[in-house]
Amino acid sequence: MPRKEFSPEEAVAAQMDALLNNDTPWPNHxxxxxxxxxxxxxxxxxxxxxxxxxxxxxxxHFLGQFQNTFGDLLGADSCKIAEIRTLDTDIMDVDVIVQRLSSHEEKLITFRMQKKESGRREGSWMTKAILRQ
Known part of the structure; x- marks a missing residue:
């Protein structure tokens, strides 16, 4: 879950760790x-x-769209953060390389991270968009 203490890189790493083990501790976690x-x-x-x-x-709605758009990321073998770019004071792009060893594939995706300004997640780095490169 999002935490104010997470940097943009840590927030992306938490999301990718969860995706690599999508069904642990429960289905679609x-x-x-x-x-x-x-x-x-x-x-x-x-x-x-x-x-x-x-x-x-x-x-x-999110579950169906994510499975259709990024289903190939579920259960990938590994990922690594390739680059972090500052776009504005509270907006950063984090590029991640996702690897699937069985098919020797590497995919580059970008997390557009933005700091939440209000609400229960105020101060946390959140994903504004996730995009394929």
Whole structure:
């Protein structure tokens, strides 16, 4: 879960660790972790988490969209943070290389992290968007 103490890198690492072990300790725990870190998820406004406007006010909407868009990240073998770029005072991009050894694939994804300004997650680095590169 998001914590004020997490740096952007630590927040991304927590999400990726959960995705690598998606069904531990319960089914879809990794995807639920991603949902909890969503900057504008769970409200009535549309989110741009996946790079386009989408209604993600309910976990089931997020679950289906995440499985369709990023299902290949679930259960990957490893990941490493490749680069961190500061875009603004409270906005950073964190590039992650995700590896699947069985197919010798590497995928680059970018987490756009933004510090939450209000609400119960105020002060925490949250995922504004996750994008393929």
């Amino acid at each position: 990794g995807i639920q972790t991603m949902y909890e870190f969503g900057w504008d998820i769970g409200g009535m406004e549309r989110s741009r988490y996946f790079g386009y406007s989408k209604d993600l006010y309910h976990f089931d």
